[in-house]
Amino acid sequence: MSSIEAEGVPAREGSVRVVLVDDHAIFRSGLKADLDSRISVVGEAGTVEQAIAVIAQTRPDVVLLDVHLPGGLGGGGREVIAGSIALLGTTRFLALSVSDAAEDVVAVIRAGARGYVTKTISGAEITDAVMRVAGGDAVFSPRLAGFVLDAFGTSPADIADDELDRLSARELEVMRLIARGYSYKEVAKELFISIKTVETHVSAVLRKLQLSSRHELTKWAAERRLL
Template sequence: MTTRVVIVDDHAIFRTGLKADLDPADIAVVGEAGDVDSAIRIIHELEPEVVLLDVHLPGGKGGGGAEVAASCQDLAPEVRFLAISVSDAAEDVVSVIRAGARGYVTKTISGAEVSAAVQRVAGGDAVFSPRLAGFVLDAFGTADVAVRDEELDLLSARELEVMRLIARGYTYREAAKDLFISVRTIETHVSNVLRKLQLSNRHELTRWAGERGLL
């Protein structure tokens, strides 16, 4: 079956070239976006099997590709994200994988390799460029990251959404409006997050989230 794909990159020329390089026999590009806000909207409208996602994007709250992936987790696991970037920086890889991406490849790979990666991600596999594989294993295998994973696992999906907004400086009212829930519900979630993470206030929460690349 043909895999439906949305390409998210802020360079139109790259999107055009990538679309031409993907195998048309197995992949159908059903949409494109060049910034965070339009990407979130289009992904929710089209619900593709795979999103090819650049890490550095304009718009939104400044979170780039990680923000897009995190904002579309309500569509998981039907929609899967494959990051594709010129960057192989540790903070970029870790942030987008933590946000929900299933893989990370660099823009140096060929069209055939991207096509194969799309199919593997669509099938549920995790895919990384060979030059990043060792780094990813090292990064997620450290004791420090293991502890962070355990802490994140304490939070529900909704608590994670609320935590990100509050840590980014949203007021309770702004967070409630953004998530379409009541201020009282936001207060309850924040109280639960602080208790689970053993933090005292939103300033500590902002520092905690920043250290983990979650902002």
């Protein structure tokens, strides 16, 4: 699937500039070794303050951001995104975590991250995800898709509903397939649509997840102590 992911990647020196933000140096070095040649790591940070400073200084294309970070006001990755809000147009954030907790995932997405992957994924997958985020798309892990389906419900939107408050039938199908472990390419093949269309749907879902004030989402989040 690698050939397609390269689409839309800014051709700045032929590689995507990335900042790694994680408080474990061992994990950072391991991750750096895993990323392939299309990605150049231009900075690293271990705390919230360092991260904000390094991001402001290097202005990377993508920030690989750990959700749980020391320093700052205790907000972790969310706080880094909030501190770099001026760069949100050019710098994209991909959240990276060992955490499965819904509150961590949704909180960082609603703060502005373009995707969420778990740290257990392979180097190829993470490179893939970075390239896709750099290209302006969203990256949904199966678990994040599951959270989205849980939060928005699994029945498609009625016309009367607020556009932000429900997923369309197509978006639901895409989310379901991602939750089942399908890659974007497999989703496209399954639904007989192009990968670009899949990416559009996923981006739309991401936007809804970030902007929706839907009361069920709020309720769902409140049950899991979000917001």
